[in-house]
Amino acid sequence: MPRFRFRLDPLIRLRELEEGERRRALADVQRTVLHLETEIRTIQEQIATSRDALTSGLVGRIDVHAIRSHATMSLSLDNRARHLALQLADAYAQRQEARDALLDAVKERKSLERLREVRFESWKRAIEKREARELDDLVNGRKAIELAALGLRPDGSASARASFRMS
Numbered sequence: 001m002p003r004f005r006f007r008l009d010p011l012i013r014l015r016e017l018e019e020g021e022r023r024r025a026l027a028d029v030q031r032t033v034l035h036l037e038t039e040i041r042t043i044q045e046q047i048a049t050s051r052d053a054l055t056s057g058l059v060g061r062i063d064v065h066a067i068r069s070h071a072t073m074s075l076s077l078d079n080r081a082r083h084l085a086l087q088l089a090d091a092y093a094q095r096q097e098a099r100d101a102l103l104d105a106v107k108e109r110k111s112l113e114r115l116r117e118v119r120f121e122s123w124k125r126a127i128e129k130r131e132a133r134e135l136d137d138l139v140n141g142r143k144a145i146e147l148a149a150l151g152l153r154p155d156g157s158a159s160a161r162a163s164f165r166m167s
Contacts, residue, residue: 004123006116015109022105026098036088043081
């Protein structure tokens with residue numbers, strides 16, 4: 001049986017490689033998003049811990065230097081958190097772009113694979129049709145030989161030779 005060859009197989013392999021690259025790009029962006037979210041959460045926890053420490057220290061004598069120090073640190077952490085939030089917004093946009101690019105790559109690969117399946121099924125039907133035709137030719141040829149041996153024509157009438165033998 002002949003082998004099926006799809007001329008676009010190298011293109012399918014190329015699309016698979018591109019899909020892999022886009023998956024890796026999405027994973028890189030996702031790592032960045034997780035890192036930024038973790039940093040923001042850590043900063044929020046630091047601010048909350050510092051605020052709790054400050055409020056527990058407001059009993060009795062008030063240390064103005066500690067309050068000023070807390071306000072400075074809190075403002076610095078808040079600015080850092082805002083900066084990270086802007087980076088996070090950019091990372092979210094990059095993540096969506098990476099997802100869209102990955103979806104496009106998957107669609108391209110799947111469409112080529114579907115085309116391959118359709119062409120394979122068409123090739124398979126053609127092979128089966130050809131094999132059935134060859135089998136019919138073999139059967140008809142064998143039947144014709146058998147009829148000729150009996151002195152009959154394919155239409156079932158006796159040939160001149162068969163008529164001669166019968167008499």
